[in-house]
Amino acid sequence: MKVSSDNSSVSETKTRQITFAQAINEAIAEEMRRDPTVFIIGEDVAEAGTPFKVLSGLVKEFGTGRVIDSPISEAGITGIGVGAAMTGMRPIVDIMFGDFLTLTMDQLVNQAAKTRYMSGGKLKVPLVLRTTLGATRRSAAQHSQSLHAWVSHIPGLKVVVPATPYDAKGLLKSAVRDDNPVVFFEDKMMYQLKGPVPEEEYTIPLGVADLKRVGTDITLVATSSMVQVALEAAGILQEADISAEVVDVRTTVPLDKETLIASVRKTSRAIVIDEGYESYGVTAEIASVIAEGGFYYLDAPVRRMGAMDVPVPFSPVLEDQTVPTPDAVAAMAKTLCNKL
Amino acid sequence: MAQTNKKKSGAPKSVSVRDERWLHFYRQMLKIRLFEEEVNQLYLGAKMPGLAHLYIGEEAVAVGVCEALRQTDYITSTHRGHGHCIAKGAKLDNMFAELLGKAAGYCRGKGGSMHIADQESGNLGANAIVGGSTGIATGAALSARMRGTDQVAVCFFGDGALGQGLLYEAMNMAALWKLPVIYVCENNQYNEYTHYSETTAGPLTARAEAFGIRTKAIDGQDVKIVHEAAVKSVEKARRSEGPSFILCNTYRFYGHHVGDIDRAYYRSKQEEEEWKSQRDPIQILGHWLLKNKLADRSSLARIESAIAADIKRAVTSALEAPYPEIHEVRQHVFA
Numbered sequence: 001m002k003v004s005s006d007n008s009s010v011s012e013t014k015t016r017q018i019t020f021a022q023a024i025n026e027a028i029a030e031e032m033r034r035d036p037t038v039f040i041i042g043e044d045v046a047e048a049g050t051p052f053k054v055l056s057g058l059v060k061e062f063g064t065g066r067v068i069d070s071p072i073s074e075a076g077i078t079g080i081g082v083g084a085a086m087t088g089m090r091p092i093v094d095i096m097f098g099d100f101l102t103l104t105m106d107q108l109v110n111q112a113a114k115t116r117y118m119s120g121g122k123l124k125v126p127l128v129l130r131t132t133l134g135a136t137r138r139s140a141a142q143h144s145q146s147l148h149a150w151v152s153h154i155p156g157l158k159v160v161v162p163a164t165p166y167d168a169k170g171l172l173k174s175a176v177r178d179d180n181p182v183v184f185f186e187d188k189m190m191y192q193l194k195g196p197v198p199e200e201e202y203t204i205p206l207g208v209a210d211l212k213r214v215g216t217d218i219t220l221v222a223t224s225s226m227v228q229v230a231l232e233a234a235g236i237l238q239e240a241d242i243s244a245e246v247v248d249v250r251t252t253v254p255l256d257k258e259t260l261i262a263s264v265r266k267t268s269r270a271i272v273i274d275e276g277y278e279s280y281g282v283t284a285e286i287a288s289v290i291a292e293g294g295f296y297y298l299d300a301p302v303r304r305m306g307a308m309d310v311p312v313p314f315s316p317v318l319e320d321q322t323v324p325t326p327d328a329v330a331a332m333a334k335t336l337c338n339k340l
Numbered sequence: 341m342a343q344t345n346k347k348k349s350g351a352p353k354s355v356s357v358r359d360e361r362w363l364h365f366y367r368q369m370l371k372i373r374l375f376e377e378e379v380n381q382l383y384l385g386a387k388m389p390g391l392a393h394l395y396i397g398e399e400a401v402a403v404g405v406c407e408a409l410r411q412t413d414y415i416t417s418t419h420r421g422h423g424h425c426i427a428k429g430a431k432l433d434n435m436f437a438e439l440l441g442k443a444a445g446y447c448r449g450k451g452g453s454m455h456i457a458d459q460e461s462g463n464l465g466a467n468a469i470v471g472g473s474t475g476i477a478t479g480a481a482l483s484a485r486m487r488g489t490d491q492v493a494v495c496f497f498g499d500g501a502l503g504q505g506l507l508y509e510a511m512n513m514a515a516l517w518k519l520p521v522i523y524v525c526e527n528n529q530y531n532e533y534t535h536y537s538e539t540t541a542g543p544l545t546a547r548a549e550a551f552g553i554r555t556k557a558i559d560g561q562d563v564k565i566v567h568e569a570a571v572k573s574v575e576k577a578r579r580s581e582g583p584s585f586i587l588c589n590t591y592r593f594y595g596h597h598v599g600d601i602d603r604a605y606y607r608s609k610q611e612e613e614e615w616k617s618q619r620d621p622i623q624i625l626g627h628w629l630l631k632n633k634l635a636d637r638s639s640l641a642r643i644e645s646a647i648a649a650d651i652k653r654a655v656t657s658a659l660e661a662p663y664p665e666i667h668e669v670r671q672h673v674f675a
Binding site for chain 1: 414416445446447448449450451455457458459464465467469472473474475476477478479480481482483484486487493505506509510512513516671672673674675
């Protein structure tokens with residue numbers, strides 16, 4: 001466990017305010033400078049720098065030999081990434097929208113995730129697959145999903161869900177250096193979010209949750225896009241005299257169970273907030289971990305708040321209904337604390 | 341490659357190095373044949389867990405292609421992969437051990453028949469998803485070029501993989517980027533239990549030709565023809581002249597897997613007998629060796645008994661070998 005990375009640990013070194021997108025870009029550039037086996041492959045990654053402009057400028061420094069524009073072939077580039085990773089390279093495969101993970105599934109699930117185990121520990125697949133999650137971009141049902149639960153379900157894959165520029169950069173650098181396949185989810189709505197990031201190099205280990213806010217009455221466990229929602233909810237709750245602790249898991253695999261359980265043993269209440277579909281999702285897994293590890297300390301049932309179980313609708317008035325909001329989280333917390 | 345020119349068991353003394361090479365091909369094919377027959381016996385004797393997909397009848401493809409490769413070159417294989425593994429240099433005892441789920445197996449018993457991988461011989465693994473390794477082989481070729489080596493990658497797959505989209509995505513990129521990869525399609529006539537003509541529209545070679553990939557359709561039962569095509573493709577790949585596609589016409593003498601005994605509903609006994617009696621790749625090379633006086637019947641028989649003894653030793657040691665420790669079940673999920 002590490003407390004509040006955005007404030008304490010960062011303040012000791014020289015920092016700047018940069019966006020989430022810039023943090024990703026810096027992480028990749030630094031890793032590509034450090035290690036010649038790192039390369040990027042994906043659709044419109046070179047001159048276009050992706051539609052989100054996350055990779056802008058990388059092709060200028062590293063050339064088209066290491067920032068490779070691919071055909072629109074998600075399965076193919078994932079497979080090529082797996083083969084390259086098995087033979088000495090460290091590919092970063094760019095899958096523009098998380099919804100397109102469906103197209104990569106065999107290569108990710110049956111190939112990348114299982115190669116290490118099936119080969120009895122002989123082969124390894126140091127692959128990073130970067131993709132996106134998050135709704136409310138008015139992009140409708142096939143460009144708005146958060147499918148990180150799917151890959152979190154598969155043994156052999158690590159799954160990263162950062163919520164701040166600082167975390168994104170440090171976690172991505174660790175992901176590139178990891179000898180396992182890592183699926184790295186970036187919230188599309190967060191790309192322009194700014195935050196403090198040290199000028200000096202740093203990494204953040206995979207599997208260590210971060211206390212984004214310390215509290216005593218209720219634990220709000222959140223991932224990626226929902227961390228900001230949880231922090232806003234905590235602000236609302238403070239006005240109602242409820243002290244909320246916000247735990248950002250940062251990686252769903254490995255999951256830092258100790259930090260989750262320790263927090264709930266202190267607060268006795270928990271809500272798990274995640275933008276994946278609520279049913280059979282990340283929220284269910286984390287709620288179970290908390291229930292199993294903290295049962296005797298709980299004063300209320302652990303509650304889940306995920307995306308509504310509907311295909312994400314286009315119309316803004318409908319779409320906004322499908323994602324947990326700070327007000328909804330705060331209302332749920334007040335109920336659990338008997339303060340509604 | 342393991343056990344090459346040193347074992348001249350029975351070959352007439354006058355043969356040249358070049359001719360000795362064909363005897364080596366003969367040994368390699370026979371090694372696959374006898375290995376597979378032993379696998380079938382293990383299944384019939386209920387000594388092997390699960391199933392296996394026998395390569396018998398297709399030996400000329402694996403041997404003809406792999407003999408064109410260096411140890412450092414890569415292959416990816418299929419669910420019907422024992423032949424590719426042996427041809428690329430895998431050891432028989434470790435293979436048997438893997439099929440039996442033993443700790444001495446190539447994958448410590450975690451992979452089994454359909455997942456043998458052997459990094460030392462450049463085998464990136466058999467693959468139980470039809471067409472599933474086409475991206476991996478293509479990625480290995482990209483990697484070879486990015487690392488500045490002249491390694492090549494061979495992607496073995498069957499006619500069934502022609503139904504998978506991934507193959508076309510991979511071939512498109514290999515052609516675009518002139519990657520050193522050779523796609524070897526083993527058309528053994530059947531997608532599991534269905535003749536390929538019922539599943540595959542248009543000429544098979546047209547698929548690769550559409551990407552501008554050099555394509556050749558050959559008799560996959562004649563190892564010399566397969567080898568010649570493979571050597572040419574490998575040379576071109578090493579010279580950065582891009583990918584090739586070799587369509588090998590071949591036949592699966594046994595069923596889809598060892599348990600596929602009653603096959604009359606999808607193919608006739610007569611068809612099977614014709615292939616076995618007239619198109620057996622080992623017989624074809626054997627006859628050629630005899631005709632060209634590179635071997636006589638007794639020398640071929642000595643080769644066979646030597647391989648049979650190797651097989652017996654390998655299977656016996658695998659049967660006696662210990663299973664993995666129970667705690668290993670949680671090992672190797674992550675590196």
